[in-house]
Amino acid sequence: xxxxxxxxxxxxxxxxxxxxxxxxxxxxxxxxxxxxxxxxxxxxxxxxxxxxxxxxxxxxxxxxxxxxxxxxxxxxxxxxxxxxxxxxxxxxxxxxxxxxxxxxxxxxxxxxxxxxxxxxxxxxxxxxxxxxxxxxxxxxxxxxxxxxxxxxxxxxxxxxxxxxxxxxxxxxxxxxxxxxxxxxxxxxxxxxxxxxxxxxxxxxxxxxxxxxxxxxxxxxx
Ligand code: CDP
Numbered sequence: 001x002x003x004x005x006x007x008x009x010x011x012x013x014x015x016x017x018x019x020x021x022x023x024x025x026x027x028x029x030x031x032x033x034x035x036x037x038x039x040x041x042x043x044x045x046x047x048x049x050x051x052x053x054x055x056x057x058x059x060x061x062x063x064x065x066x067x068x069x070x071x072x073x074x075x076x077x078x079x080x081x082x083x084x085x086x087x088x089x090x091x092x093x094x095x096x097x098x099x100x101x102x103x104x105x106x107x108x109x110x111x112x113x114x115x116x117x118x119x120x121x122x123x124x125x126x127x128x129x130x131x132x133x134x135x136x137x138x139x140x141x142x143x144x145x146x147x148x149x150x151x152x153x154x155x156x157x158x159x160x161x162x163x164x165x166x167x168x169x170x171x172x173x174x175x176x177x178x179x180x181x182x183x184x185x186x187x188x189x190x191x192x193x194x195x196x197x198x199x200x201x202x203x204x205x206x207x208x209x210x211x212x213x214x215x216x217x218x219x220x221x
Pocket of ligand 1: 010097126
């Protein structure tokens with residue numbers, strides 16, 4: 001069974017998807033982490049010319065931390081799960097993920113993972129491009145201020161100091177959403193058959209429960 005959760009930055013996709021996967025016994029796949037790892041590689045190489053960079057894309061692999069059950073992201077075999085959350089990666093990830101060759105390679109990996117087991121996959125194009133026939137599609141949205149507040153809270157927990165100002169974070173998140181929504185290949189958008197879930201006034205538990213109930217009501221997979 002494939003559950004696709006898409007939506008803009010900070011809409012609560014990852015936390016919700018992780019809870020849903022845990023409850024249903026599925027694998028959780030954070031596709032944003034894959035694009036972030038490719039971006040980290042480009043930055044580590046000193047921002048080479050894009051034509052050269054895409055000739056020889058790095059190897060990205062995923063694993064699961066046995067203690068925390070969280071996804072681990074490996075770049076050329078090295079665990080970069082923490083590094084990919086950095087400010088510079090966040091600033092450049094929309095650009096790198098708009099490149100056709102990058103998307104083709106990541107989508108192929110994502111399809112291989114989803115074809116092998118039941119997954120909850122979150123991203124921007126899972127319901128529209130990666131798994132257009134997913135059994136359940138959810139498009140999560142939330143008020144921009146609420147999304148920025150959640151992201152700030154996450155940054156505090158991860159000790160990502162200095163913290164940006166709320167207003168500045170709202171601006172950069174909006175810019176990233178606009179870039180992701182207007183790119184040519186597989187832009188961020190709600191699939192016609194996706195269920196819209198506004199999480200502005202919902203707790204993570206409520207969000208997860210709604211999706212679990214929807215998943216449990218599906219019997220034809
Ligand atoms: O967690 P956050 O909402 O900040 O973003 P993310 O899920 O880590 O994704 C980072 C970026 O990767 C997005 O802004 C998109 O540019 C890109 N992305 C994408 O193009 N397609 C996906 N399926 C997932 C992420």
